[in-house]
Amino acid sequence: MSDASHSAAVVYVPRDSAARSVGADEVAAALQGAATRGDFAIDVVRNGSRGMLWLEPMIEVVTPRGRVGYGPVAPEDVDGLLAAGLLDGADHPLRLGLVDELPWLARQTRVTFARVGITDPLSPADYVEHGGLKGLRAALDMAPSEVVAAVTESGLRGRGGAGFPAGIKWKTVLDCADELKFVCCNADEGDSGTFADRMVMEGDPFLLIEGMTIAAHAVGATEGYLYIRSEYPDAIATMREAIELAREQGWLGQGILGSTLDFDLHVRVGAGAYICGEETSMLESLEGKRGMVRAKPPIPAIEGLFGKPTVVNNVLTLTTVPVVLADGPQAYQDLGVGRSRGTQVFQLGGNIARGGIVETAFGITLRELIEDYGGGTRTGRPVRTVQVGGPLGAYLPESQFELPMDYEAFAEAGAMLGHGGVVVFDDSVDMAAQARFAMEFCAEESCGKCTPCRVGAVRGVEVIDKIVAGTHRDENLALLEDLCDLMTDGSLCAMGGLTPMPVRSALAHFPDDFLGGRRLLDIHPVNTRTEGTV
Amino acid sequence: MTTSGSDVTVESVVRRVVADHRGQRGALLPVLHAVQAELGHVPQEAIPVLADELNLSRADVHGVVTFYHDFRREPAGRTTVRICRAEACQALGADGLVSYAREAGLTLGETTADGTVTVEQVFCLGNCALGPSVEANGRLYGRVGPARLGSILNGTV
Ligand SMILES: Cc1cc2nc3c(=O)[nH]c(=O)nc-3n(C[C@H](O)[C@H](O)[C@H](O)COP(=O)(O)O)c2cc1C
Ligand code: SF4
Ligand code: FES
Numbered sequence: 001m002s003d004a005s006h007s008a009a010v011v012y013v014p015r016d017s018a019a020r021s022v023g024a025d026e027v028a029a030a031l032q033g034a035a036t037r038g039d040f041a042i043d044v045v046r047n048g049s050r051g052m053l054w055l056e057p058m059i060e061v062v063t064p065r066g067r068v069g070y071g072p073v074a075p076e077d078v079d080g081l082l083a084a085g086l087l088d089g090a091d092h093p094l095r096l097g098l099v100d101e102l103p104w105l106a107r108q109t110r111v112t113f114a115r116v117g118i119t120d121p122l123s124p125a126d127y128v129e130h131g132g133l134k135g136l137r138a139a140l141d142m143a144p145s146e147v148v149a150a151v152t153e154s155g156l157r158g159r160g161g162a163g164f165p166a167g168i169k170w171k172t173v174l175d176c177a178d179e180l181k182f183v184c185c186n187a188d189e190g191d192s193g194t195f196a197d198r199m200v201m202e203g204d205p206f207l208l209i210e211g212m213t214i215a216a217h218a219v220g221a222t223e224g225y226l227y228i229r230s231e232y233p234d235a236i237a238t239m240r241e242a243i244e245l246a247r248e249q250g251w252l253g254q255g256i257l258g259s260t261l262d263f264d265l266h267v268r269v270g271a272g273a274y275i276c277g278e279e280t281s282m283l284e285s286l287e288g289k290r291g292m293v294r295a296k297p298p299i300p301a302i303e304g305l306f307g308k309p310t311v312v313n314n315v316l317t318l319t320t321v322p323v324v325l326a327d328g329p330q331a332y333q334d335l336g337v338g339r340s341r342g343t344q345v346f347q348l349g350g351n352i353a354r355g356g357i358v359e360t361a362f363g364i365t366l367r368e369l370i371e372d373y374g375g376g377t378r379t380g381r382p383v384r385t386v387q388v389g390g391p392l393g394a395y396l397p398e399s400q401f402e403l404p405m406d407y408e409a410f411a412e413a414g415a416m417l418g419h420g421g422v423v424v425f426d427d428s429v430d431m432a433a434q435a436r437f438a439m440e441f442c443a444e445e446s447c448g449k450c451t452p453c454r455v456g457a458v459r460g461v462e463v464i465d466k467i468v469a470g471t472h473r474d475e476n477l478a479l480l481e482d483l484c485d486l487m488t489d490g491s492l493c494a495m496g497g498l499t500p501m502p503v504r505s506a507l508a509h510f511p512d513d514f515l516g517g518r519r520l521l522d523i524h525p526v527n528t529r530t531e532g533t534v
Numbered sequence: 535m536t537t538s539g540s541d542v543t544v545e546s547v548v549r550r551v552v553a554d555h556r557g558q559r560g561a562l563l564p565v566l567h568a569v570q571a572e573l574g575h576v577p578q579e580a581i582p583v584l585a586d587e588l589n590l591s592r593a594d595v596h597g598v599v600t601f602y603h604d605f606r607r608e609p610a611g612r613t614t615v616r617i618c619r620a621e622a623c624q625a626l627g628a629d630g631l632v633s634y635a636r637e638a639g640l641t642l643g644e645t646t647a648d649g650t651v652t653v654e655q656v657f658c659l660g661n662c663a664l665g666p667s668v669e670a671n672g673r674l675y676g677r678v679g680p681a682r683l684g685s686i687l688n689g690t691v
Contacts, residue, residue: 191658194658271605272656517608
């Protein structure tokens, strides 16, 4: 926080790029202008976003009763707000009430996102005041194997899509005898409909640094890389600044927090390739090569970056670790259902009235997310389908909205949770076009290493076009079925292997869009094949 | 930002950038980003210099430059506008934005003849709850309709 005079009212204006995309900087400037002119005593603090993105820019003023929110605020609203008594939390048509009590937020279980939107992301003091570093301190008091055991016991599974248990991966790296080991954070977040990695990096960057440092201690690594996609300039800048600050604080570098742990962290920027989110492709890219997928084995845990044992985890996996260590594995394990423990950060996007971040225990139904939290479509038309889990995820019809959000339940239904993105479409969507796009996307973003994916996706686009045009329909449907089988079974990674999922689900649930009425392709349960191995 | 483009200048820029990144492991991507930031693109003349400096074959360097969407072989226009075409933005009418750009005489992936604008497609900018999303010269815009896209393309936003 800046140290303006004590009498100044503190007003939070998000610096999150989603909030900035709809005018947060202009609102902050208008407030700052009023302060500079001397009309009002205001200390503007740029926080992360609370994740109620339809209310952005949402500003908060600190009052004796708590933080009062207003939104969405346009720059031209600022003068009126100030005149109405904004700084005392006074009434106004844009007043939302005490932010912590807003039902959308109050009903959530925020574990990973506990601090996002509350603190100044780049204030080390704020971080510590709000519980930061507790996890790292706890971990440094433990032997590496005990840290690994705690993570295993918590039931934490990788949040990057495949849901592989984090503790098991870490143990593999810990058990390697090499001098040099790496921790790599996968912040490529290429899936459409996902933005939680971005929001946590922009809103609570020290948490990711803390999580990676705990991982380093747990497995014996001394160097870390944070691979961030180039589409996220704000996250890149925030993480770079946070790393500098963390070094100054002794949270990175030699003898971290007075312990014997040495660990340093570097940011690497991607260059616009979806496939570089696949972990082995990301490692190739980090090595300065084309992002071509590597065959596994060897698994990255044993032969990863530059051939050394490497932990590769997603941003959300690593930002959950500090909480697991601070509160103990049991508290985390107690949340969730079945083998899906803890919370998941669901991201509601697309045609939705109230889009944003919903962090809640696994097991919530899709309908609760879309209707209770999301409020249906933004256009006000009926919801027709949602795509869950990114561009490789299934399109689900309304009849499946009772599905609980749980890795196994989704796999059984021929769908996948992936990174927790939920993209809503209204009844104007053309599902043949969406199926075609899935193939087009695969053709565009394939790394090119294997034929079923590289060539199959191009053929897929052609075949779908023929089906829609009514050219030799039955033959082409059979061909598409074959092609989907071939891509599923014959692709080296899940890019080619899972592209049939959106295609098949569209054909199975929305056959009318392709021709008339008949169910066109069957959907099969997902077998977690190429993905999810350590 | 841009230099005269003569061989000597490209070469000197590349050698200096490589020197700045000398200590990094597998430095080619950061080096290419830095070269592009200075020169606006990765010129053909940069490739042999990079190969020489980093002890790689020209084919390796060329392979990397062409693999990634971000690296340009030609300079972009003064404004680069990227329209998100991924699913969440599709659900909110991203295709309408693409049609609008086409009707304005712009082709995705190309720079206008007068060098003012380059329009590209991108798959997800992480603003999926506030789409359709567009990015222009590194700045993100949410809830973009055709009229707003028009102002962004004209540089009046
Ligand atoms: C085509 C493809 C794209 C992927 N993209 C991402 C991504 O953007 N971010 C991510 O964390 N994982 C991504 N993954 C999953 C990673 O390969 C890997 O499973 C994950 O980073 C491991 O971390 P976790 O165990 O913490 O989930 C992708 C996988 C595939 C096949
Ligand atoms: S499935 Fe596609 S993206 Fe994956 S390795 Fe094969 S060609 Fe590359
Ligand atoms: S799909 Fe367009 S910003 Fe994510």
